[in-house]
Amino acid sequence: MTASDTPRWTDPHDLAEEFLARLRAAGNPTRAEGEAKYLKSPRPFLGVDVPTMRKITRSLVCAQPVPAPEVAKEAALLLWGRPEFDARRAACETLCAAARRGELDRSSLDWLEPMIADGETWAIVDVLCVGVTGVILDADRSAMGDAVLRRWSHSPDMWLRRASVLSMLPSLRHDLARWPLFVELADHLMPEREFFIRKVIGWVARDVARRWPDVVVDWATPRLADMSGVTRREVVRHLPQLASAVD
Numbered sequence: 001m002t003a004s005d006t007p008r009w010t011d012p013h014d015l016a017e018e019f020l021a022r023l024r025a026a027g028n029p030t031r032a033e034g035e036a037k038y039l040k041s042p043r044p045f046l047g048v049d050v051p052t053m054r055k056i057t058r059s060l061v062c063a064q065p066v067p068a069p070e071v072a073k074e075a076a077l078l079l080w081g082r083p084e085f086d087a088r089r090a091a092c093e094t095l096c097a098a099a100r101r102g103e104l105d106r107s108s109l110d111w112l113e114p115m116i117a118d119g120e121t122w123a124i125v126d127v128l129c130v131g132v133t134g135v136i137l138d139a140d141r142s143a144m145g146d147a148v149l150r151r152w153s154h155s156p157d158m159w160l161r162r163a164s165v166l167s168m169l170p171s172l173r174h175d176l177a178r179w180p181l182f183v184e185l186a187d188h189l190m191p192e193r194e195f196f197i198r199k200v201i202g203w204v205a206r207d208v209a210r211r212w213p214d215v216v217v218d219w220a221t222p223r224l225a226d227m228s229g230v231t232r233r234e235v236v237r238h239l240p241q242l243a244s245a246v247d
C-alpha cells in the first residue's frame with residue numbers, strides 16, 4: 001500500500017473532532033439564532049449553512065482517499081451523539097456519502113431506524129430518508145425492503161411513519177416499481193391528522209406527477225374527498241386538471 005492509498009482518517013474520534021472544529025469555525029451566530037427559532041428546537045445551533053456543511057463533508061469524507069466505511073460510520077454516530085444540531089446534520093451528510101458509495105445496505109436499516117425515530121425534526125429526518133434510507137432501498141428492491149417500509153408505516157413513532165413514505169422517493173424518481181407500495185401505504189396513512197404525514201403523502205405524489213402525471217391523476221381523483229387540505233394542495237400543484245379541487 002502506498003502513502004496515497006492510506007486513508008487519511010483511521011480513528012473515527014479524530015474525524016468527528018475535525019468535523020466539529022470546522023463546523024464551529026464556519027458557524028454564524030445570527031443564523032444559529034434564526035434556525036433555532038424556526039425549527040423550535042432546544043438544541044444548540046452553530047449556524048452552518050447547508051452548502052458549507054456539504055463542502056466540509058466532501059473535504060473530510062469524500063476526498064480521496066476516503067475513510068474506511070467503518071470509520072465513517074462510527075464518526076457519524078459520534079457526531080449524532082453530540083448536542084449540536086449542526087453535528088447531527090453533519091452525521092446525516094456523512095451517511096449520505098456512505099450510501100452513495102454503496103457502503104450501506106438493508107442491514108444498515110437496523111441502526112438507522114432508531115436514528116430516524118430520534119430525529120426530532122423534519123430538517124434531520126428528511127435528510128436521512130431521501131439521502132440514506134431512500135438510497136439504500138433504491139438499490140435494494142427486495143420484498144424484505146418493502147416489508148421494512150410497511151412496518152414503519154404502522155409504527156407508533158410519527159417520524160418512522162413519515163419515513164415509510166419518504167424513503168420511497170428516490171426509487172419513484174427513477175421508475176414506478178414502488179408505486180403500488182406507495183398507494184398501499186398512502187391509503188393506510190391518509191386518515192392521519194399529523195401534519196408531517198399529510199404533507200409527505202402529497203409531497204411524494206407531487207414529485208411523481210412531474211414525470212408521470214396521468215398515474216397520479218388516476219390515483220388522486222377517487223381519493224380527493226378523503227385527502228386533507230395539506231395533502232390535496234401538494235398533489236394538485238403540478239396537475240392543473242385537478243386544480244379546481246382546492247378552490
